[in-house]
Amino acid sequence: MQPQTGMKGHEVGGSWPPDNEVLALTTEGGRQPVDIDGLKTVISKALAERSALPPYADLCELHGALLQHIQALMPLATKQIDGMWRGSVEWYQRRSKLDTIPHEMAQGLGAGLQSAAWRVKTLGYTCRWLLEVSGLLNSAEAGGS
Template identity: 35%
Template sequence: MDVDKVRNSIDQALTLRSRPLRREELEEVGAALRRHRDALLPGVREHVDDMWRGSLEWYRSRSTLDRVESSGDHPLGSAVLGDLTHVMQLARDCRWLLELHSTAERAAAP
């Protein structure tokens, strides 16, 4: 997992509003974030499954993971502002996944 690439995509998505929106850039960033999300999901899913069920941490993580997994691969539409919102949500999801991925790696380290 190239953490720097994931962080770069997240940063790029979260700063899209600071300049004029371009459809091509939204599509590129959205596609990169979906790839990162898909790469992070299996490890995060395993980490959440290993948590103590019933704990507040497990419940919050499971709920967020369920929402991220159910968001699916909705293609961008024709409304640029709606697409921007979708890409920014993908970025926030990737940031959460990356944080949990890092937590799982630290816990697994000897």
């Protein structure tokens, strides 16, 4: 009997994702795979230093990809931060940053090319921070060893 496969060819029901993917919690309490390598690629593109601004269409594509990754990482980062001691300076700093992210996501790209490039770069930094705080990098390194 052939195993059932879902999106991206993963077996449905209890199979582990490939080594470059880690399961992240969703807001509904389920789990979804997060492609760490794909996430790092999107972050690198967003944070790349350029001598000229990229086309607006490229920025729109990066913006959409960053928003999807941020939405996937938010529940796991929230869980990690909520597990910290609430009286610590580190908890306060992380919680404050986490609380600003929905506002950052709602801003959109702005009216011009310069503002769009700046907002994509800002979301790239936010996505990188979420990846670091979420603990997925440690999980991916442990699972890939």
